Structures are given as structure tokens and as C-alpha cells.
Amino acid sequence: MNGIIFENVCKSYGETAVVKDLNMTIQEGERLILLGPSGCGKTTTLRMVAGLENITAGTLKMGGQVVNTVEPGARNIAMVFQNYALYPHMTIWENITFGLFIQKIPIEEIKARTEQALEILNLSGYEQRKPNELSGGQKQRVALCRSLVKQAPYFLLDEPLSNLDAQLRLQARTELVKIHNLYRPTFIYVTHDQVEAMTVGQRIAIMNQGALQQLDTPDVIYQHPANTFVASFIGSPPMNLLQGAFRDGALWIAGCRVNPPTKWHTLLAEHQELWIGIRPEQCCLSDAPMLHGQIEFVEHLGSQRCIHLRLHQDGQRLLCMLPADQPIPTGTMGVSFSWQHVNGFDGHVGQNIELPNRISHNYAC
Amino acid sequence: MNRFTWQSALFLAPATITLLLFAYWPLLQDVWLSFHSWNMVSPTMKFVGLQNYLQLLSSDELIKILLNTVLYILVLVCVNFILPYLLSFIIAHRLNRFSFFYRSALFIPSTVSLAVASILFLWILNPLAGPLNIILSAIGLESPRWFKESGLVIIIIGLIIGWKVFGYNLILLAAAMVDVPKELIEAARLENVSNWQLFRRIIVPMTSSTALYVFVITVVFGLQYVLVPVNMLTQGGPDQGSTNLVYIVYQYGFVFFQTGKASAFAILTMLIYALFLIVKTKVLDKKVHYEN
Amino acid sequence: MKINSYRDWYWHILLLFAVVIQLWPLLFMLSTSFKTMDQIFLSTLNPLPAKPVIDNYLYVLKNLPLIQYIVNTLLIASSITLAKIITSILAGFAFVYYDFSHKEKLFNTLLLTFFIPITVVMMPNYLFISKLGLLNTPWGVILPQLADGMGIFLMRQSMRNIPKPLLEAGRLENASPWVILTRIILPLIKPSVIAMGIVFFINSWNDYFWPLLILHDKPTYTLPLALQMFISAEGGSEWGIAMAVAMLTALPPLLLYLTCQRFIMNTFMQSGVKG
Numbered sequence: 068m069n070g071i072i073f074e075n076v077c078k079s080y081g082e083t084a085v086v087k088d089l090n091m092t093i094q095e096g097e098r099l100i101l102l103g104p105s106g107c108g109k110t111t112t113l114r115m116v117a118g119l120e121n122i123t124a125g126t127l128k129m130g131g132q133v134v135n136t137v138e139p140g141a142r143n144i145a146m147v148f149q150n151y152a153l154y155p156h157m158t159i160w161e162n163i164t165f166g167l168f169i170q171k172i173p174i175e176e177i178k179a180r181t182e183q184a185l186e187i188l189n190l191s192g193y194e195q196r197k198p199n200e201l202s203g204g205q206k207q208r209v210a211l212c213r214s215l216v217k218q219a220p221y222f223l224l225d226e227p228l229s230n231l232d233a234q235l236r237l238q239a240r241t242e243l244v245k246i247h248n249l250y251r252p253t254f255i256y257v258t259h260d261q262v263e264a265m266t267v268g269q270r271i272a273i274m275n276q277g278a279l280q281q282l283d284t285p286d287v288i289y290q291h292p293a294n295t296f297v298a299s300f301i302g303s304p305p306m307n308l309l310q311g312a313f314r315d316g317a318l319w320i321a322g323c324r325v326n327p328p329t330k331w332h333t334l335l336a337e338h339q340e341l342w343i344g345i346r347p348e349q350c351c352l353s354d355a356p357m358l359h360g361q362i363e364f365v366e367h368l369g370s371q372r373c374i375h376l377r378l379h380q381d382g383q384r385l386l387c388m389l390p391a392d393q394p395i396p397t398g399t400m401g402v403s404f405s406w407q408h409v410n411g412f413d414g415h416v417g418q419n420i421e422l423p424n425r426i427s428h429n430y431a432c
Numbered sequence: 433m434n435r436f437t438w439q440s441a442l443f444l445a446p447a448t449i450t451l452l453l454f455a456y457w458p459l460l461q462d463v464w465l466s467f468h469s470w471n472m473v474s475p476t477m478k479f480v481g482l483q484n485y486l487q488l489l490s491s492d493e494l495i496k497i498l499l500n501t502v503l504y505i506l507v508l509v510c511v512n513f514i515l516p517y518l519l520s521f522i523i524a525h526r527l528n529r530f531s532f533f534y535r536s537a538l539f540i541p542s543t544v545s546l547a548v549a550s551i552l553f554l555w556i557l558n559p560l561a562g563p564l565n566i567i568l569s570a571i572g573l574e575s576p577r578w579f580k581e582s583g584l585v586i587i588i589i590g591l592i593i594g595w596k597v598f599g600y601n602l603i604l605l606a607a608a609m610v611d612v613p614k615e616l617i618e619a620a621r622l623e624n625v626s627n628w629q630l631f632r633r634i635i636v637p638m639t640s641s642t643a644l645y646v647f648v649i650t651v652v653f654g655l656q657y658v659l660v661p662v663n664m665l666t667q668g669g670p671d672q673g674s675t676n677l678v679y680i681v682y683q684y685g686f687v688f689f690q691t692g693k694a695s696a697f698a699i700l701t702m703l704i705y706a707l708f709l710i711v712k713t714k715v716l717d718k719k720v721h722y723e724n
Numbered sequence: 725m726k727i728n729s730y731r732d733w734y735w736h737i738l739l740l741f742a743v744v745i746q747l748w749p750l751l752f753m754l755s756t757s758f759k760t761m762d763q764i765f766l767s768t769l770n771p772l773p774a775k776p777v778i779d780n781y782l783y784v785l786k787n788l789p790l791i792q793y794i795v796n797t798l799l800i801a802s803s804i805t806l807a808k809i810i811t812s813i814l815a816g817f818a819f820v821y822y823d824f825s826h827k828e829k830l831f832n833t834l835l836l837t838f839f840i841p842i843t844v845v846m847m848p849n850y851l852f853i854s855k856l857g858l859l860n861t862p863w864g865v866i867l868p869q870l871a872d873g874m875g876i877f878l879m880r881q882s883m884r885n886i887p888k889p890l891l892e893a894g895r896l897e898n899a900s901p902w903v904i905l906t907r908i909i910l911p912l913i914k915p916s917v918i919a920m921g922i923v924f925f926i927n928s929w930n931d932y933f934w935p936l937l938i939l940h941d942k943p944t945y946t947l948p949l950a951l952q953m954f955i956s957a958e959g960g961s962e963w964g965i966a967m968a969v970a971m972l973t974a975l976p977p978l979l980l981y982l983t984c985q986r987f988i989m990n991t992f993m994q995s996g997v998k999g
């Protein structure tokens with residue numbers, strides 16, 4: 068199969084380890100996102116696939132073959148660089164067709180592919196211009212065009228939208244998915260923007276400090292983050308992580324006693340110190356609240372309001388999203404949530420403790 | 433910015449006066465001298481109009497001088513332009529390590545005087561006892577008479593100059609090589625380009641502005657560098673076999689003491705240089721890619 | 725970035741070959757200068773003489789006015805370097821700080837002197853120096869070389885790289901142009917000035933042709949000129965002594981370069997030359 072397999076892949080520059088023991092399988096034809104903060108190793112991983120970085124240890128397989136020492140040009144990869152890498156002394160046409168001429172593809176075929184690609188990306192008529200005559204968005208599309216005409220089975224993108232302004236980015240995201248659907252190459256896309264990741268990716272690989280945190284579909288990552296890092300990275304505003312302790316059959320958060328389902332008690336007891344994760348939009352006002360706190364600040368976000376609560380007793384912060392048509396609360400506020408939305412994380416290690424979330428009754432919301 | 437005041441004139445004066453007095457004024461004097469016949473010592477000069485020029489242009493000597501000059505240029509362009517261009521590409525883009533070492537080491541001869549280089553190679557190439565002769569004898573070859581054979585002497589002198597100037601040009605071109613964005617090279621490598629394709633279609637266009645400069649100084653200064661080794665080693669010989677357009681001025685001026693003829697040659701050289709620069713500006717500058 | 729570093733070895737071989745060609749003659753010069761006449765002719769290729777001798781150097785010290793030569797060369801090189809630095813900075817500053825009509829034309833005119841071959845200017849300048857009675861003096865050598873078109877270009881270039889707000893802030897303080905030049909600009913372009921100065925010094929130290937015309941008497945010679953004494957018509961020569969003098973001529977610029985190497989390289993690599 069034409070997938071990409073990482074087996075214990077490591078990359079270090081001298082003493083510094085940039086990618087640590089990466090094990091990952093990328094399916095043929097899928098859109099995979101490498102997501103993470105700056106310095107997490109995602110770009111290095113992408114460049115290792117391209118062959119632009121040496122692999123320090125481990126095995127990289129593409130299409131069943133070990134490719135650790137295969138030249139970049141021999142891997143049949145199309146890549147869109149962050150700064151587009153357009154040759155400034157060549158016209159757009161020459162830029163796009165450069166690789167095809169190197170491969171000695173017949174000229175009619177080159178013409179056909181290029182014209183088609185230009186049309187798809189709305190660049191017809193720009194062939195004779197030079198890169199410095201184009202806007203950022205146009206340059207980005209030329210870079211996409213160049214990769215598209217190659218019709219390679221692997222399509223790598225290194226933060227291709229980060230130099231575009233917000234308006235263009237929206238448009239470009241949908242164009243990228245359209246392009247992928249044209250001939251379904253294996254798409255590997257690096258970004259630090261989680262919205263891009265969630266909208267473009269079929270699966271997301273989240274990385275932090277060189278280690279893979281979680282590899283799954285956007286939904287699963289959103290609902291069941293693998294650890295506290297993923298939990299706080301994904302979602303805007305981020306998931307609330309509240310310190311809690313399990314004692315005497317009950318969970319204590321911010322001095323309040325809450326009662327999780329009995330099914331969970333043994334699991335919770337094993338961990339004692341916990342992080343309880345609940346997303347702001349899954350909190351709601353309640354007359355019989357589980358937690359209560361002082362309202363510090365209210366953010367008006369158009370269709371919603373984000374309430375910043377300082378919980379009584381131990382002063383932890385809780386964010387709560389409420390629809391804007393409800394009256395603005397003031398002073399103290401009581402909050403409840405449903406246990407089926409809760410994720411529990413070990414207090415020391417941060418791993419998700421896998422609370423079984425199918426329960427019969429729910430509280431409040 | 434201030435208006436033009438006496439202040440700016442003050443700042444400009446030292447350099448401007450020096451250069452006008454010692455660069456442009458002599459040029460005019462040469463024109464004046466070229467219309468006269470003189471031997472640099474006698475108190476009288478004879479006005480001869482265009483006679484010097486006519487003699488110059490109709491002499492057999494001119495052909496030889498021009499041929500020599502062309503041969504010099506060929507050798508210099510190969511050793512001081514093409515070779516450093518290729519090697520700077522290799523050092524900058526094909527090697528992982530030791531780039532600084534190579535650039536430094538190859539630059540060292542550029543710090544040495546051409547006079548030192550001349551006498552050094554005079555010894556090295558000595559056909560009786562010099563080290564090169566010893567090596568050649570060891571493989572059964574005879575040492576040619578380097579400075580006594582007509583075409584060979586130009587090649588040898590060109591190589592001596594090349595030995596010294598190579599490192600300097602290499603550094604200039606390496607600087608241009610480093611300026612080529614790494615991403616462009618990576619994008620090309622993903623297309624499976626060969627080294628030659630990479631060099632010709634991407635590197636050369638992107639380094640062309642520096643390359644053009646290096647080409648110009650190779651020719652303009654290369655011909656002037658010839659003065660030192662020729663003066664020290666061959667004095668223009670054998671039989672004017674190593675003289676060129678630039679050295680002939682020295683010969684007529686300070687050896688044959690025919691100032692008028694010398695000036696005529698000087699003006700001729702100046703005109704050819706000017707033509708060269710004009711061609712460069714009108715034709716080559718357009719083709720060169722300038723990063724703005 | 726480069727994946728197959730084990731294939732680089734053939735490039736390294738090629739480059740090492742180039743390095744050998746560039747450096748071997750100098751090493752040979754070094755070793756020959758420490759050999760006796762016999763060693764020179766019998767074990768010519770041997771890089772390490774069995775018993776290195778300093779006879780050649782002693783001979784040079786005793787029989788040639790070596791110190792005088794060194795002083796001459798040092799005086800000329802330093803004076804020219806200093807003069808060129810000063811005139812280039814002043815002129816470069818004028819082009820950056822002031823606006824006047826025909827500014828570009830004047831700049832190009834000054835820059836073009838760089839391309840005027842020495843043979844065009846040598847005769848009239850020689851006659852001029854002669855008229856001033858400065859033949860056979862170091863000042864005759866120095867005088868025509870007080871300014872340099874390329875120097876003006878380089879200084880203007882470095883000064884242009886200084887962000888305008890820094891200069892404007894100075895003007896708001898009512899600082900005179902001289903103060904702006906010396907207190908703001910110069911400290912910021914120090915590396916370029918030094919690198920340029922080193923290049924001027926090395927070139928002046930090594931200069932042969934113009935001093936050849938001006939300095940006729942042996943005591944006035946510079947080191948490169950002294951070398952011509954070792955070229956005899958027959959081709960035979962006191963090679964050991966010649967190499968010793970050559971070493972002494974070559975050593976100062978070489979040492980200057982080696983100590984400031986990183987510095988020079990970095991300045992070169994930064995400014996580059998873009999037409």
C-alpha cells in the first residue's frame with residue numbers, strides 16, 4: 068500500500084532531540100495534519116518524509132519501501148513550501164512546468180496539465196507574469212499549481228496558509244480540500260492553527276516537544292483528548308482543566324463535593340489526584356449547581372458570551388460559554404455539567420484515564 | 433535631507449579632488465600627449481596630429497598585441513571566472529561541512545603580492561632545477577621553456593595571475609551563492625534535477641548580478657595584473673609574445689620613451705574598455721536578474 | 725538538507741586538490757627559505773629540510789637594508805590606507821546625508837575611476853610627481869592614491885544600511901553633520917570600515933607597479949620591489965635568499981588576513997557585491 072510508516076523514527080541535531088521515537092502510520096490517500104506549537108517537530112517530520120532532513124534513527128517506509136537514504140527527487144513528492152519557493156527569474160508558466168520538463172514529459176501533456184491546473188486555481192491569464200508581480204494569495208496558488216501538475220502520490224504542505232490574511236485563509240482551506248479530491252494523493256499538512264487542522268484534516272497528529280501526543284480524527288481528538296496537552300491545545304476557548312481529588316467516594320473540586328457515576332469510582336480511586344476536563348460550552352447555568360464561583364469578567368463574542376469564573380474556595384478559573392440571548396449574569400454564579408462530557412486526566416502524568424462515558428442519567432444540561 | 437550647502441562640498445572635496453586630479457585629468461593629458469611626439473625628457477614636444485594613431489593602427493604589432501590580449505582574456509576567464517563559479521557552487525550547495533575551511537584556504541594566495549607570486553613561480557617552473565621540472569622528469573616529460581614559447585608564456589602568466597586571484601573571486605561568488613534562498617534549492621531537488629540543471633537553470637540566473645561583476649573585474653583587472661609578472665619575468669618577450677594592450681603602454685612610455693605612441697595606445701585601451709562597459713550595460717545588464 | 729553525504733567524497737577530493745594547488749607553492753616558499761643552497765638543489769621537493777637554517781634570513785638582514793625596506797613599505801601602506809579610509813568615509817557620508825543636483829552623476833563619475841587602467845594614468849601622474857620633485861620619495865607613491873572609487877561605493881553602501889530614523893533622531897537633536905557622522909554612523913559601520921581598511925592595506929603593501937615607476941634608488945624600495953633584485957638574466961639565482969625575502973614580504977598581509985579571517989569573511993558575505 069502507498070501509505071507512509073514511521074517506525075521508531077528519531078531526529079537529533081547533535082545533542083538536541085527534535086523528534087523522539089515517532090511511530091505513526093499515514094494511510095494512502097488520506098488528509099493528515101501535523102499539528103502542534105512552534106518547535107514541536109512537525110516541520111522536521113514533514114521534511115524527513117520529503118528527504119530534506121536526514122533521519123537519525125528508525126525506519127521510514129513509503130509505499131512499502133524503506134526510504135531513509137532515497138534522494139528527495141526520487142521519492143515522487145510534491146511539496147508546497149511556507150514561503151512558496153517560486154523561482155523569481157522565471158515566469159509563472161516556467162515555474163509550474165519546471166519539474167515536468169525535468170521529468171521529460173511530452174510537451175502536449177505538460178500543456179494540458181498546466182492549463183487544467185491554472186483553471187482550477189483561477190490563475191488562467193497569469194502565465195507570463197513573474198512572481199514579484201503577484202500578491203501573496205496568488206503566489207500561494209501558483210505554488211499549489213506547481214505541486215498539482217506533478218500528480219505525485221504524496222503531497223506535502225508546510226504551513227501553506229500562514230502568510231495569508233484571514234479572509235484568504237478561509238477560501239484557501241476549501242480549495243485545498245477540493246484539490247485533494249481531484250486525484251486523492253496522500254496529503255500531509257503541517258500547521259499550528261487548530262482551526263485549519265480541524266477543518267481540512269481527516270486525521271490529525273498532534274505533536275509536542277518532538278513526541279506524538281495523539282493521532283485520530285478531529286471529532287475524537289475534540290471529545291476525547293489523550294492528555295492534558297491535547298486537551299488545552301484544541302478548542303477555543305480551551306478546555307477547562309480543574310484540579311480535583313477523589314476521597315471517600317466523592318470527587319472534590321474547588322472545595323465542592325461532586326458525585327461522579329459509581330461506575331467510575333474504582334478508576335478514580337486509582338489516581339487520587341486528577342485533572343477534570345470539561346469544555347466551556349458544556350457548562351451551563353443551574354439552580355442546583357455543582358460548582359460556584361465569582362464572575363470576574365464577561366467576554367462578548369457575538370453569538371455567545373464567555374464568562375470567566377473564579378471558583379470559591381480555591382480560586383481556580385473556569386470558563387463558561389453561554390448563548391448571548393440569556394441575561395448577563397453578575398456576582399456569583401452556579402455551574403453544572405453533564406458527566407458524559409467529562410474527561411479525566413491523571414494528576415501527575417496528564418494521561419486521559421479513559422472514563423467510560425456511556426451513562427444512563429445526566430445532570431442538568 | 434539638507435539642501436546642497438558648502439558643507440557637503442567640504443565632505444566631498446578630498447576624494448573628488450584626488451580622483452579628478454589623478455584619474456580624470458591624466459586621461460585628458462593622455463589625449464593631449466597622443467597628438468605629440470616626445471621622449472619624456474626633452475623640453476620640446478612636436479605636434480604630429482593623428483600620426484601616432486595611424487602608425488599604431490596600421491602596424492603589424494597591433495595584431496599581435498590584440499591576439500595576445502584575447503588569449504590572456506580567455507585564460508583569465510577560464511581560471512578566474514568559470515572555475516570559481518563552479519567551485520563556489522559546490523562549496524555552497526553541494527557540501528555539508530568544511531565550507532569555511534575551503535573558502536579560507538583557497539583565499540590565502542590572494543593576500544600575497546604578485547611580485548612574490550612571480551618570483552615564486554619563476555623558481556617553481558625553473559626548467560633546470562625547479563620542483564616542477566623534477567616532477568615532470570620523474571614521469572619522463574621534459575620541462576617546456578615556459579617563458580620562452582610564444583603562446584605558452586601567456587598561458588603560464590595567466591595561470592600565475594589566476595593562482596592569486598582565484599580565491600578572491602571565489603569568495604565573491606560564494607557570497608552570492610549563499611544568498612540564493614535554500615527553499616528554492618530544495619524545491620528543485622524535489623523535482624529530481626541533476627547538479628548541472630540546478631546550476632544552469634536556477635543558480636546562474638539567481639547569482640547573475642554578482643557573476644557579471646566578477647566577469648567584468650576579471651577582464652578589466654586581469655589585464656592590468658599582467659603588468660607585474662610580465663615586467664618581472666619576461667619584459668614583454670619573447671619577442672613581444674607576452675605583451676598586451678595594457679603592457680604596451682608601459683613599454684612605449686618607459687622603455688622605448690615614445691610618449692606620444694604610448695598615450696595613443698593608452699587612449700585606445702580606454703576606448704576599448706569603455707566599449708566593453710557600454711556593451712555590458714546595454715546588453716548584459718538587461719539579462720541579469722537583480723534582487724530588489 | 726543533503727541526504728547522501730557519503731557521496732560527497734568526490735567533491736571533497738576535487739576541492740582538496742584545489743587547496744593543494746593553492747597552498748603548496750607557499751609552503752614550498754617557506755621551506756626553501758630555510759634551506760641551504762645544497763639542500764635547495766639536492767632535496768628540492770623535500771618539504772622539511774633536515775636541518776632548517778636561518779642563514780638566508782641572516783644574509784638578508786646583514787646585506788640588505790631590510791629594516792629600511794620594511795619601514796618604507798609600512799609607511800606607504802599605512803598612509804594610503806588611512807587616507808583612503810578617511811576620504812571614502814567623508815565622501816560616502818556626503819552622498820548619504822545630502823541632496824544636491826547631479827548627485828548620482830557625480831557618484832558614478834567617482835565610481836568609474838575604479839575601471840580606469842593604471843597604464844592610462846601612469847604617465848601623466850609620473851610627470852606630475854616628477855615636477856613636484858617627489859620622485860624617489862614615498863610621498864610620490866602615496867599622493868595619487870589618497871582616494872579610491874570603490875571605497876566611496878562601499879562606504880555609501882554601508883551607511884545606507886543604517887535605518888534612517890537613527891539619523892533623523894540626531895538631526896532633531898540639532899546635531900551637526902560632523903557629530904552625526906562621528907557619533908552615530910561610524911560606530912555602526914565599524915566592521916565594514918575595518919574590513920575595507922584591511923583590504924586597502926594588503927593591496928598597498930603588495931603593490932609593485934606604481935612604486936616601480938616612482939622609486940628608483942634602492943634605499944627607497946618597498947619589499948615587493950626588492951624582489952626584482954633576485955631575478956637575474958641567466959635564470960640562476962640565490963633562491964634561498966630570494967625565498968626568504970619573498971617570505972618576509974608575504975608574511976604581514978598573510979598574518980593580518982589569518983587573524984582577522986572570520987571577520988573579513990563575514991563582512992564580505994554580508995555585503996556581497998550586487999552590481
